[in-house]
Amino acid sequence: MYALNYVKAKSLREATAFIARNPEAKLLAGGMTLIPTLKQRLARPTHVVDIANLPELRGIAAKGGKLVIGAGTRHHEVATSAAVRKAIPALSGLAAEIGDPQVRNRGTIGGSLANNDPAADYPAAVLGLAATVVTTQRSIAADDFFQGLFATALEEGEVIVRVEFPLPKRAAYSKFHHPASGYAMAGVFIAQTAGGVRVAVTGAGPGVFRWTAAEAALAKSFSSAALEGLPLDASGLNNDIHADREYRANLVRVMAKRALAKLSGRK
Numbered sequence: 144m145y146a147l148n149y150v151k152a153k154s155l156r157e158a159t160a161f162i163a164r165n166p167e168a169k170l171l172a173g174g175m176t177l178i179p180t181l182k183q184r185l186a187r188p189t190h191v192v193d194i195a196n197l198p199e200l201r202g203i204a205a206k207g208g209k210l211v212i213g214a215g216t217r218h219h220e221v222a223t224s225a226a227v228r229k230a231i232p233a234l235s236g237l238a239a240e241i242g243d244p245q246v247r248n249r250g251t252i253g254g255s256l257a258n259n260d261p262a263a264d265y266p267a268a269v270l271g272l273a274a275t276v277v278t279t280q281r282s283i284a285a286d287d288f289f290q291g292l293f294a295t296a297l298e299e300g301e302v303i304v305r306v307e308f309p310l311p312k313r314a315a316y317s318k319f320h321h322p323a324s325g326y327a328m329a330g331v332f333i334a335q336t337a338g339g340v341r342v343a344v345t346g347a348g349p350g351v352f353r354w355t356a357a358e359a360a361l362a363k364s365f366s367s368a369a370l371e372g373l374p375l376d377a378s379g380l381n382n383d384i385h386a387d388r389e390y391r392a393n394l395v396r397v398m399a400k401r402a403l404a405k406l407s408g409r410k
């Protein structure tokens with residue numbers, strides 16, 4: 144780890160002002176990704192600015208047909224929140240399956256989205272539910288937020304403040320865990336929303352994506368049978384020591400069917 148300075152921000156305003164003055168500084172939320180990155184000397188910020196407990200970034204509220212979750216909310220809080228369980232049970236279930244208890248007690252939704260790991264779980268929910276990522280500068284629709292491998296629409300110095308999830312008619316998530324890390328080898332989030340059916344896939348490709356063929360098929364018939372023989376182009380999927388792309392394509396199909404089975408109460 145390189146030497147760096149630690150700054151504990153007292154407010155969101157102080158944090159944003161500090162990173163504006165110090166462009167080589169990095170925000171520190173749960174530290175579950177940033178600290179290992181620093182330990183491996185893959186990043187060399189001048190400062191880490193701790194935003195973990197800022198009140199402006201905390202909290203969960205269901206209001207006006209939306210579920211609003213502060214960026215600094217930890218996975219464990221989402222997993223155990225009665226408000227989340229009532230509004231979008233698939234989201235609390237997803238949070239409960241992230242990593243292990245240590246990760247869930249430190250990691251935050253904002254950190255996970257800013258990092259946009261291609262195998263992370265929250266991006267599937269945010270894209271699948273057509274959520275909005277609200278930052279210190281603007282509101283970004285999920286369809287515009289995720290931009291591929293570890294890439295997002297966030298600009299330098301832009302901080303995620305909260306995520307607004309419109310309430311779906313129903314939604315489910317199914318994930319095939321990597322046995323060592325717990326990350327998704329493939330995870331599929333299916334939602335029936337006011338705007339139609341959305342199917343978001345994580346873990347299988349270089350970034351979260353919508354499986355539009357499945358969306359069209361499920362819009363016609365919301366059933367497992369609709370997914371039979373449906374094309375999923377494997378050529379852009381990940382091909383690595385953990386699984387080849389054809390296996391991952393098949394996993395996506397299986398996870399989609401499992402998500403549907405959850406919705407029909409069969410799993």
Ligand SMILES: Cc1cc2nc3c(=O)[nH]c(=O)nc-3n(C[C@H](O)[C@H](O)[C@H](O)COP(=O)(O)OP(=O)(O)OC[C@H]3O[C@@H](n4cnc5c(N)ncnc54)[C@H](O)[C@@H]3O)c2cc1C
Nearest residue numbers: 172173174175176177242250251253254257263264303325
């Ligand atoms: C062993 C292990 C297993 C894991 N398993 C899973 C898993 O199964 N599924 C899964 O989804 N994830 C998994 N994770 C990742 C975990 O969910 C982390 O929460 C997440 O990657 C980063 O969140 P964090 O709050 O710790 O962010 P940090 O590590 O503090 O920050 C990550 C990045 O986001 C930036 N950042 C943080 N907050 C904000 C903000 N509000 N606005 C803008 N930028 C911000 C930071 O500057 C940094 O660049 C795992 C991690 C570990 C270590």
